[in-house]
Amino acid sequence: MGARALKSLLVATLGLAMLGVVVAWMSGLFSSRIAPGFSPVGVQATATGPTETVLRVEESVFEEVPGTVRPRESVQIGSKLLAAVEEITVSSGDAVEKGQLLVRLDDRDQVSRLEQARQALSASEASLAQARAEHERYRSLLKQKSATRSAYDSAEAEALAAQAQVNQLAEAVEEAKVALSYTRIVASAAGQVISRLIEPGDTISPGQPIMTLHDPASLRLEAPVREGLATQLQKGQRLKVRLETLDAEAEGVVEEIVPQAEVATRTFLVKVALVGREGLMSGMFARLLVPAGTRTRYCAPVAAIERAGQLEFAHVVDETGHVERRLVRTGEHSEHGKVEVLSGLRPGDRVVLLTRNDAADGKGALE
Numbered sequence: 001m002g003a004r005a006l007k008s009l010l011v012a013t014l015g016l017a018m019l020g021v022v023v024a025w026m027s028g029l030f031s032s033r034i035a036p037g038f039s040p041v042g043v044q045a046t047a048t049g050p051t052e053t054v055l056r057v058e059e060s061v062f063e064e065v066p067g068t069v070r071p072r073e074s075v076q077i078g079s080k081l082l083a084a085v086e087e088i089t090v091s092s093g094d095a096v097e098k099g100q101l102l103v104r105l106d107d108r109d110q111v112s113r114l115e116q117a118r119q120a121l122s123a124s125e126a127s128l129a130q131a132r133a134e135h136e137r138y139r140s141l142l143k144q145k146s147a148t149r150s151a152y153d154s155a156e157a158e159a160l161a162a163q164a165q166v167n168q169l170a171e172a173v174e175e176a177k178v179a180l181s182y183t184r185i186v187a188s189a190a191g192q193v194i195s196r197l198i199e200p201g202d203t204i205s206p207g208q209p210i211m212t213l214h215d216p217a218s219l220r221l222e223a224p225v226r227e228g229l230a231t232q233l234q235k236g237q238r239l240k241v242r243l244e245t246l247d248a249e250a251e252g253v254v255e256e257i258v259p260q261a262e263v264a265t266r267t268f269l270v271k272v273a274l275v276g277r278e279g280l281m282s283g284m285f286a287r288l289l290v291p292a293g294t295r296t297r298y299c300a301p302v303a304a305i306e307r308a309g310q311l312e313f314a315h316v317v318d319e320t321g322h323v324e325r326r327l328v329r330t331g332e333h334s335e336h337g338k339v340e341v342l343s344g345l346r347p348g349d350r351v352v353l354l355t356r357n358d359a360a361d362g363k364g365a366l367e
Contacts, residue, residue: 049352051317052301055338056347059297062289064242067223069274069284071214072255075189079204080182081105092196096187096213103198103210107183114176121169128162135159191215194282219280221252223288224267231268233257233290239272240289243280250277252288297331299338304351305330314345315352323352 083105090102138155141147191213198210221241225233233239233254241252252272261268272288274280305328306313314328328344345351 049355051350051352052304054341054345054347054349054351055299057297057299058294061292061295062240063229063292064287065223065225065229065270065290067221067272067286067288069219069280069282069286070222071194071216071282072218072220072273074194074212074214075191076212077102077185077187077210078207079103079105079185079210080206081110081179082203082205083107083109083183084203085198085200088196088198088200090193090196090211092193094193096191096193098187098190100187101184102187103185105183105185105204107180110176110180110183114173114180117169117173117176121166121173124162124165124169128159128166131155131159131162185210187213189213189215214282216280219274219282220255221272221274221286221288223270223272223286224262224265225270225288225290227261227266227268229290229292230257230270233270239291241272241274242287242289243277243284244287245284246277246279248277250280251275298341298345298347300328300330300341300345300349300351301353302337302339303353305339306354314341315354316345317350317352 085103086106087104088102089100089104090096096102135155135158138147138152142149142152192215194212194214196211198204198208204210235254235257237254239252239254241250243250252274254270255273256271258269258271270288300314304314306315312328312330314326316324316326318324326344329342331340331342
């Protein structure tokens with residue numbers, strides 16, 4: 001073997017040897033190993049601060065059902081005449097009283113018809129007076145036997161016909177008065193204007209809607225509740241309603257449960273009256289909190305949880321007073337200084353409350 005080949009062989013052998021050493025080092029061959037089993041991490045001799053106990057809490061669970069605020073009753077104001085709109089005295093959102101003038105229509109045609117009916121009635125009343133006088137004259141002549149019975153009967157018939165004509169025209173006058181009253185549209189009940197559908201100058205037809213009113217005190221939430229929960233509700237039951245737009249909660253009373261399910265969604269429409277809540281408007285979005293059973297939560301003090309990056313820890317004190325640092329996972333629910341613990345702790349565990357000095361040392365108490 002030549003010198004050049006021998007040199008190449010030595011270089012290759014040396015390279016393989018070095019590669020073997022690197023692999024052995026990375027596999028931990030040159031470092032000490034820990035025997036299998038439990039090895040406590042971060043154990044201190046004794047607890048260094050006040051402690052509290054992890055609690056087991058049984059709480060009610062509520063399912064949030066989205067719904068819409070609607071009025072119990074709404075009144076649609078319409079016209080009974082074909083006429084032009086001259087004036088509208090209210091706008092959307094205005095409060096109105098019972099009997100308040102809302103719309104004034106062009107009344108010239110109705111005024112003219114009323115005047116014609118009155119004139120016709122006056123003429124008819126004059127004819128009636130003449131017919132009655134003629135009837136009385138023939139009555140007197142008949143008693144004196146100066147007129148025939150036939151002439152008397154004819155005069156009586158004319159008087160009765162004149163009276164009928166007067167009665168008919170009197171009714172026509174009343175009808176004309178009623179038609180004239182239709183040119184002034186008033187509120188049939190107190191409430192609030194939801195929508196105004198016409199403007200001054202528009203011509204409206206009989207039956208055409210003009211505006212819609214509702215009573216703000218009659219607003220209620222209508223929510224489609226799945227049948228598994230709806231069948232557990234009762235009329236008169238009190239429930240909480242979350243009004244997200246107002247950032248508030250209101251108390252509701254189940255007023256009606258429509259006894260027919262929607263086939264497509266398997267839900268029942270539940271109508272809940274809203275009690276004492278200011279600022280509500282028709283069409284608002286809200287959530288109905290429907291009882292859906294109970295669940296168990298483990299709660300630990302917020303001050304007992306430390307955070308290191310994305311990790312959370314708690315210091316647990318055992319029966320001998322030694323402290324173990326445990327990895328835990330908390331939930332989003334927290335109130336009254338407690339936080340829900342999803343894993344790492346059990347009811348009855350004593351946990352150390354972190355102090356400000358602990359936070360300054362880098363433990364970072366969970367806020």
